[in-house]
Amino acid sequence: MDVAIIGLGMHPFGRSPQKTGLQQGAEAAREALADAGVDWKDIECGYGGSQDGGNADSIVNELGLSGLQFTNIFNGCATGGSSLHAAYSTIKSGEYRNALVLGFDKHPRGAFNPLPAEWGIDDWYGETGLMLTTQYFAMKIQRYMHEYDISEQALISVAEKAFYNGSINPTAWRRQALSREDIGTSQMVSHPLRKYMFCNPAEGAVALVICNAEEAKRYTDKPVFINAAIVRTRHYGSFEVFSPSQPVITADSPTVIASQAAYEQAGIGPADIDVAQLQDTESGAEIIHMAENGFCAHGEQEKLLEERYTSITGKLPVNTDGGCLANGEPVGASGLRQVHEICLQLRQEAGARQVRGKPKTGYTHVYGAPGISGVTILSR
Amino acid sequence: MSDYPIHSNLFTWPTSNPVLLGGCCPHCGEISFPAQSSCRNCSRNDSNVIELGNKGLLWTWTIQSFLPKPPYMRDETAETFKPYGVGYVEMPAGIRIESRLLIADPNKLQIGMPMKLVIEKFSPNDQGGHNLCFAFDSLENSQWT
Numbered sequence: 399m400d401v402a403i404i405g406l407g408m409h410p411f412g413r414s415p416q417k418t419g420l421q422q423g424a425e426a427a428r429e430a431l432a433d434a435g436v437d438w439k440d441i442e443c444g445y446g447g448s449q450d451g452g453n454a455d456s457i458v459n460e461l462g463l464s465g466l467q468f469t470n471i472f473n474g475c476a477t478g479g480s481s482l483h484a485a486y487s488t489i490k491s492g493e494y495r496n497a498l499v500l501g502f503d504k505h506p507r508g509a510f511n512p513l514p515a516e517w518g519i520d521d522w523y524g525e526t527g528l529m530l531t532t533q534y535f536a537m538k539i540q541r542y543m544h545e546y547d548i549s550e551q552a553l554i555s556v557a558e559k560a561f562y563n564g565s566i567n568p569t570a571w572r573r574q575a576l577s578r579e580d581i582g583t584s585q586m587v588s589h590p591l592r593k594y595m596f597c598n599p600a601e602g603a604v605a606l607v608i609c610n611a612e613e614a615k616r617y618t619d620k621p622v623f624i625n626a627a628i629v630r631t632r633h634y635g636s637f638e639v640f641s642p643s644q645p646v647i648t649a650d651s652p653t654v655i656a657s658q659a660a661y662e663q664a665g666i667g668p669a670d671i672d673v674a675q676l677q678d679t680e681s682g683a684e685i686i687h688m689a690e691n692g693f694c695a696h697g698e699q700e701k702l703l704e705e706r707y708t709s710i711t712g713k714l715p716v717n718t719d720g721g722c723l724a725n726g727e728p729v730g731a732s733g734l735r736q737v738h739e740i741c742l743q744l745r746q747e748a749g750a751r752q753v754r755g756k757p758k759t760g761y762t763h764v765y766g767a768p769g770i771s772g773v774t775i776l777s778r
Numbered sequence: 779m780s781d782y783p784i785h786s787n788l789f790t791w792p793t794s795n796p797v798l799l800g801g802c803c804p805h806c807g808e809i810s811f812p813a814q815s816s817c818r819n820c821s822r823n824d825s826n827v828i829e830l831g832n833k834g835l836l837w838t839w840t841i842q843s844f845l846p847k848p849p850y851m852r853d854e855t856a857e858t859f860k861p862y863g864v865g866y867v868e869m870p871a872g873i874r875i876e877s878r879l880l881i882a883d884p885n886k887l888q889i890g891m892p893m894k895l896v897i898e899k900f901s902p903n904d905q906g907g908h909n910l911c912f913a914f915d916s917l918e919n920s921q922w923t
Contacts, residue, residue, distance in 0.1 A: 509846075511847035524850065525784065526784065526878060526900060537865070544838075544889050586841075588840045589841045643809075717821075
């Protein structure tokens with residue numbers, strides 16, 4: 399059974415002090431239901447998650463106690479990807495005909511402060527100041543830049559592109575374009591990454607209505623089909639966040655493994671992708687993920703960024719909505735924001751940031767703690 | 779003496795020449811740090827504790843420039859906070875250890891530089907002494923053996 403996305407909803411990302419995370423989730427859900435033309439009481443199952451915004455299944459208190467099966471997903475940065483995967487699998491199996499996929503979040507200001515015990519690590523690791531995602535990403539790109547001879551200019555290019563794309567996206571949080579100088583002279587946060595090269599924890603919500611593809615045309619003339627939805631965790635030997643140590647032997651990252659499985663499931667390759675959303679919690683991540691998802695060779699990124707290959711007008715536009723850098727990262731919603739953006743691009747509804755050439759195939763990729771990755775391939 | 783390691787089994791103590799401790803799987807040779815009995819490589823569950831030594835090469839690094847939120851427990855405020863280095867040090871035993879670095883100057887840190895283990899008085903404990911934590915400092919090339 400093929401699966402299609404028929405409804406899209408989003409509560410703008412940023413800070414909404416007057417609303418709870420759940421209320422933002424409800425707004426996104428109502429918008430997705432209206433977009434699909436489906437009544438809430440006709441939704442057969444739901445999958446959703448939030449890290450800091452409360453239980454996703456509480457959404458029934460907002461939308462109505464309809465009796466549906468609703469499963470909470472709690473999977474770090476891959477929460478959205480995992481929720482979509484679970485819903486996709488359920489529809490594909492034929493058990494249900496439609497599903498709501500929901501992600502929302504509401505984080506306090508500042509960096510995340512994870513508790514070691516929740517990640518299977520003893521307290522000393524957090525007490526001595528080693529358990530910060532910012533440090534890990536800085537150390538990962540520091541090593542990568544050393545191995546592949548990439549300069550700070552590439553980090554600046556990614557951020558410059560993100561904030562430009564954010565400036566033409568009405569639902570982005572950071573909507574002011576920044577100059578290369580603004581970025582390159584901003585405060586050094588975790589060497590080599592500066593303030594404007596990092597995304598911030600934020601708030602926001604995304605909802606999708608999906609159904610089996612045979613019924614999609616009943617609801618919309620613009621269904622987006624899910625050709626692959628894959629989630630993978632780390633193998634022994636990959637360099638991951640929250641690792642007090644790592645083996646000297648190296649293994650492919652969970653991104654590489656999820657990406658390859660997704661191409662295999664969809665029966666296409668990276669050259670067939672027209673527009674992509676790649677996890678960019680900081681500038682370095684987008685650079686690494688360009689190669690890990692098969693879009694270029696390791697070390698080729700700086701040249702491609704100089705050529706604006708991944709800009710909206712480039713050959714492979716990446717993070718057309720401004721990505722995590724311009725939207726912030728409400729963990730539960732972030733992966734679904736990527737899917738939402740690809741659907742808008744494939745439906746030709748992306749406004750000022752619409753990529754040219756009527757894109758047919760899109761790609762989304764999330765990566766998160768403690769070494770998990772979710773990839774989807776979508777087409778119209 | 780009322781100074782104690784912040785956690786057991788991270789390094790040998792008390793001793794004048796401390797070394798890091800890790801786990802080693804008798805079946806596949808996987809080395810873990812901190813030591814754990816479960817093997818992340820072959821899934822068996824009877825790893826032994828071994829010594830990992832006190833010298834290594836800096837594999838990657840960064841500098842922590844803002845005061846971490848709790849559970850960070852050093853006696854510091856945002857005003858008194860001193861940036862610290864963080865890196866992975868590759869030990870000859872065959873594992874890379876994440877560690878605080880005593881160097882917090884980006885001009886003095888370089889991938890590949892030799893490092894040596896030091897034991898730091900990290901924070902006051904409730905017995906009038908200190909919690910001891912491991913860290914790495916640079917080792918002059920001439921001392922590298």
